[in-house]
Amino acid sequence: MMCSEFAWFRFEHSWSNTLSTSWSTPLRWLIPWLCLLAGGPCPAAEWLVGAARIDLTPPASLKAALGGYSARLSRPAQGVHDRVWAKALTFAEGDKRLVLVTADVLAFPPPVKPALRERLERLGITVDEMILLPSHTHNSIDMLALHPGNRFQVPQLGIYHPQLYEHTLDKLAEVIQASGRALEPARAVSLRQKLTGWNRNRRGGLTVDPDLTLLRIDRLDGRPLAVVAQFTAHPTLLGASEMLFSGDWPGALQRSLEERIGGGVTVLYHNGAQGDLSPAPREEKAPAYEKAEAYGRALAQEAHALWREGEGQTRRPTQFAFRKTTFDLPPIVKPPAPSASPGLFNELLSGTLEQMVKELLPRTSHSVALRVDDWMIVGMPGEFAAELGREVKQRVARATGAKHVVIGGLADEWLSYFLTEAEYVRGGYEPTLSFFGPRGGPTLVEAITAGASRLRPEKPEQK
Numbered sequence: 001m002m003c004s005e006f007a008w009f010r011f012e013h014s015w016s017n018t019l020s021t022s023w024s025t026p027l028r029w030l031i032p033w034l035c036l037l038a039g040g041p042c043p044a045a046e047w048l049v050g051a052a053r054i055d056l057t058p059p060a061s062l063k064a065a066l067g068g069y070s071a072r073l074s075r076p077a078q079g080v081h082d083r084v085w086a087k088a089l090t091f092a093e094g095d096k097r098l099v100l101v102t103a104d105v106l107a108f109p110p111p112v113k114p115a116l117r118e119r120l121e122r123l124g125i126t127v128d129e130m131i132l133l134p135s136h137t138h139n140s141i142d143m144l145a146l147h148p149g150n151r152f153q154v155p156q157l158g159i160y161h162p163q164l165y166e167h168t169l170d171k172l173a174e175v176i177q178a179s180g181r182a183l184e185p186a187r188a189v190s191l192r193q194k195l196t197g198w199n200r201n202r203r204g205g206l207t208v209d210p211d212l213t214l215l216r217i218d219r220l221d222g223r224p225l226a227v228v229a230q231f232t233a234h235p236t237l238l239g240a241s242e243m244l245f246s247g248d249w250p251g252a253l254q255r256s257l258e259e260r261i262g263g264g265v266t267v268l269y270h271n272g273a274q275g276d277l278s279p280a281p282r283e284e285k286a287p288a289y290e291k292a293e294a295y296g297r298a299l300a301q302e303a304h305a306l307w308r309e310g311e312g313q314t315r316r317p318t319q320f321a322f323r324k325t326t327f328d329l330p331p332i333v334k335p336p337a338p339s340a341s342p343g344l345f346n347e348l349l350s351g352t353l354e355q356m357v358k359e360l361l362p363r364t365s366h367s368v369a370l371r372v373d374d375w376m377i378v379g380m381p382g383e384f385a386a387e388l389g390r391e392v393k394q395r396v397a398r399a400t401g402a403k404h405v406v407i408g409g410l411a412d413e414w415l416s417y418f419l420t421e422a423e424y425v426r427g428g429y430e431p432t433l434s435f436f437g438p439r440g441g442p443t444l445v446e447a448i449t450a451g452a453s454r455l456r457p458e459k460p461e462q463k
């Protein structure tokens, strides 16, 4: 009971804005607690969702570099093609809180999530769990610019930028806070469709992930609140010579789907197990920015048709649960020399890269899985090959009964690429950035699958 009371006070303190401005009186919140104290039966707590967005584009004065291509040598971006955003969805039920954050950035290094948590605590915001999901656009904030431990000055790999780090963390904390203030009762449904010919395996393999998956969230009166959209491919329709900030095709997808749905809906895009997947452009010959725009818009058209199938299907979830699994990482293994020898690695492999990996990567990691009825997202901390993603999706779906399992690609922290053992041994670009060796991929898949598989409905008590 002490525990419940503590939770209540913490809750009241952190979310007082929500209680007073959003949907109800504190009395309504008291009812479940009072009836817990009285021994039940209790009405189920409402399922609440709040969405917010924030412009993450760094001011020109910061001279931020674009992450993703070593050939750019950390030169500052030359301007903005389309603005890059961070978006947050807070999910709440009773005293459970989870925040899902998507961002048009390359990836987050390991220190970002704990630093963000600290910042939220300073603001008096308590969340049980967070899932951070970068889209992996190669035309936005660089990953190693956001790593305070990155003392290395290697322009091919990214240079720490303290002001940009502060700026980005401030914005992320702000958008999370805003989504918590916007909580209101909501209804949801998940939808899935297979898209053939929209992505390809860039290592020449046959495995692709064809799933376009949506979580459609509506307000109680049926107006659209948010959509979590997932399709798997590298956002690399813009190349190294495109030097303007852009969300690449995921940026266009989110903008276009928001326009089509209307009503101020927030569309959040996240990637999947995209380690070896490229997009198959719709306009092969168009200039790069047009190619990205066309692909995003065409994908939004498919997503919109799928979203409409959910009309009248949303309901109050009966299964809202999340779980964090922590695990030790396998030992770091010296990456194999690349088969073709791109200039980048010649010098780096002689020692600097090895030292960076040792200093900048953690020894343990984690995966957060979130379930909303048939939709389930499983966070995976890096760039996983599609084959590994498929294994996790299938095994978790079998174990939990969730029909629409999606991978949260590059979730929370970027650790490296992860391949199947056979693909690691086969060589090429990705193994040179797979720092946990041939068994890294399979080892993480086991740990992550085991954790997420426990998000199954509780069995009714035997009488």
Ligand SMILES: [Zn+2]
Binding pocket: 136, 234, 275, 383
């Ligand atoms: Zn990548």
